[in-house]
Amino acid sequence: MKFHVTTMGCQMNVGDGDWLTRSLKSEGFTPAPENEAEIFILFTCSVREKPEQKVASELGRIADRHGHNPNAFVAIGGCVAQQLGTALWRRFPMVRLVFGTDGIAAAPRALARLCREPGLRLSLLDFTETYPERDQTWPDDRLPPRAFVSIMQGCNNFCAYCIVPFVRGRQKSRNLDAVITECESLAARGVREVTLLGQNVNSYGRDDAGDGVSFARLLDAVAAVPGIERIRFTTSHPKDLSDDVIARFADLPKLCPSLHLPVQSGSDAVLKRMGRRYDVASYRTLVGKLRRARPDILLTTDFIVGFPGETDADFRQTLALVREVGFESGFSFMYCDRPGTASEHMEPKIAPELKSARLAELQTLLDAQLAASLAAQVGRRTIVLVEGPSRRDGPAGPSWRGRDPGGRIVNMALPGIADATGQLIRAHILQAKKHSLIGETEADHD
Ligand code: SAM
Ligand code: SF4
Numbered sequence: 001m002k003f004h005v006t007t008m009g010c011q012m013n014v015g016d017g018d019w020l021t022r023s024l025k026s027e028g029f030t031p032a033p034e035n036e037a038e039i040f041i042l043f044t045c046s047v048r049e050k051p052e053q054k055v056a057s058e059l060g061r062i063a064d065r066h067g068h069n070p071n072a073f074v075a076i077g078g079c080v081a082q083q084l085g086t087a088l089w090r091r092f093p094m095v096r097l098v099f100g101t102d103g104i105a106a107a108p109r110a111l112a113r114l115c116r117e118p119g120l121r122l123s124l125l126d127f128t129e130t131y132p133e134r135d136q137t138w139p140d141d142r143l144p145p146r147a148f149v150s151i152m153q154g155c156n157n158f159c160a161y162c163i164v165p166f167v168r169g170r171q172k173s174r175n176l177d178a179v180i181t182e183c184e185s186l187a188a189r190g191v192r193e194v195t196l197l198g199q200n201v202n203s204y205g206r207d208d209a210g211d212g213v214s215f216a217r218l219l220d221a222v223a224a225v226p227g228i229e230r231i232r233f234t235t236s237h238p239k240d241l242s243d244d245v246i247a248r249f250a251d252l253p254k255l256c257p258s259l260h261l262p263v264q265s266g267s268d269a270v271l272k273r274m275g276r277r278y279d280v281a282s283y284r285t286l287v288g289k290l291r292r293a294r295p296d297i298l299l300t301t302d303f304i305v306g307f308p309g310e311t312d313a314d315f316r317q318t319l320a321l322v323r324e325v326g327f328e329s330g331f332s333f334m335y336c337d338r339p340g341t342a343s344e345h346m347e348p349k350i351a352p353e354l355k356s357a358r359l360a361e362l363q364t365l366l367d368a369q370l371a372a373s374l375a376a377q378v379g380r381r382t383i384v385l386v387e388g389p390s391r392r393d394g395p396a397g398p399s400w401r402g403r404d405p406g407g408r409i410v411n412m413a414l415p416g417i418a419d420a421t422g423q424l425i426r427a428h429i430l431q432a433k434k435h436s437l438i439g440e441t442e443a444d445h446d
Contacts, residue, residue: 004037009045015148044080099124152198160342173210187227196233202240216244249294262302266321267314298406306355308346374432409436
């Protein structure tokens with residue numbers, strides 16, 4: 001049968017979607033565009049209100065388009081599935097499978113069973129004690145050069161605003177051997193860059209589920225996998241970023257000089273109410289250490305504006321921190337109440353108009369910093385890992401799209417190369433666009 005995967009939300013969902021696609025292919029299912037598919041798999045997000053509403057509209061849209069087909073059905077994974085569970089069956093009759101993050105390992109078998117037994121509905125919503133290992137027998141297809149590798153599930157931090165610990169359960173680290181086996185298997189299929197994924201990768205190993213290996217040791221082991229040329233990781237909680245991990249930015253050439261280090265706010269008072277357990281001074285200290293370890297490190301972050309009680313002075317401190325740290329870019333969100341979280345009951349709530357005004361001001365500043373950073377790359381030499389053809393051809397014919405070590409997108413023509421996918425190319429940056437760079441091979445330049 002043909003299936004179509006739609007992914008909303010964070011990179012954990014993207015990683016889960018990629019794994020399920022590989023796994024279903026090895027079970028004989030075929031990935032297809034939405035108009036040809038009969039099984040619709042949705043990875044959902046409930047971290048904020050907007051993505052949660054998107055799930056309902058997506059389900060309505062699928063029902064309108066495919067509801068007439070008696071074989072068509074929907075499987076829902078991710079945070080909304082865990083949160084609403086089998087209530088989704090009642091609201092959306094096309095839904096025949098709901099699975100949480102710990103249930104995904106059993107999803108391929110469940111989908112096969114649903115195809116054989118048309119009257120059946122299934123739910124896979126239990127949390128497990130240990131990391132539920134997933135089948136790794138994939139087809140021998142060549143994979144894209146970049147892949148996500150999950151190293152843990154869940155989170156123990158209970159930041160005041162966050163629903164994740166409720167819908168993804170407590171932290172469970174995966175065993176080192178399983179992570180390395182997956183990296184080797186990906187490298188054998190053409191993967192050159194892995195992004196290690198977890199809600200708080202810096203606390204990898206600090207729970208009862210895994211084998212107790214630290215995140216720094218895991219980085220060493222991944223760097224030793226032949227064929228893997230680049231390593232990234234996300235997400236990092238500042239309170240758990242150890243000196244050992246910072247030292248790896250100096251010691252491991254394969255570890256890319258980029259780090260997503262969500263700060264959320266530049267005000268100590270707000271950080272305290274958020275329950276983040278670091279202050280601005282300690283964040284600043286981390287930035288200093290990172291820059292000493294790797295002067296070219298590119299820092300990105302997350303912000304929440306309009307957290308309950310956020311004053312104008314608090315917000316100005318956030319803007320000041322953005323300028324001081326020189327973040328390359330950041331995801332910024334308006335605070336929204338999530339059910340069951342501590343901040344749901346915190347007052348005073350900030351008026352929606354004020355939240356949007358602050359968001360707009362912050363995004364304008366972040367856009368300006370990104371533009372300045374991209375402009376500063378012009379004239380520099382770098383190495384680009386080519387991911388595939390660019391969306392559009394360049395003036396001189398076909399163009400290829402890849403990333404520099406910092407993660408910036410670089411488009412470039414590569415005359416005479418039939419397929420550059422997966423190659424590491426020495427490049428010279430010619431021009432900065434709004435969100436990307438244009439380069440040429442060093443050979444052209446010399
Ligand atoms: N584990 C990561 C961390 O600690 O930074 C990220 C978790 S969350 C999936 C991604 C981002 O969503 C957070 O960094 C935060 O900025 C934002 N977020 C989470 N809950 C939110 C809420 N209730 N309202 C607005 N933004 C929220
Ligand atoms: Fe949510 Fe905080 Fe855990 Fe990140 S660390 S997932 S923000 S509770």
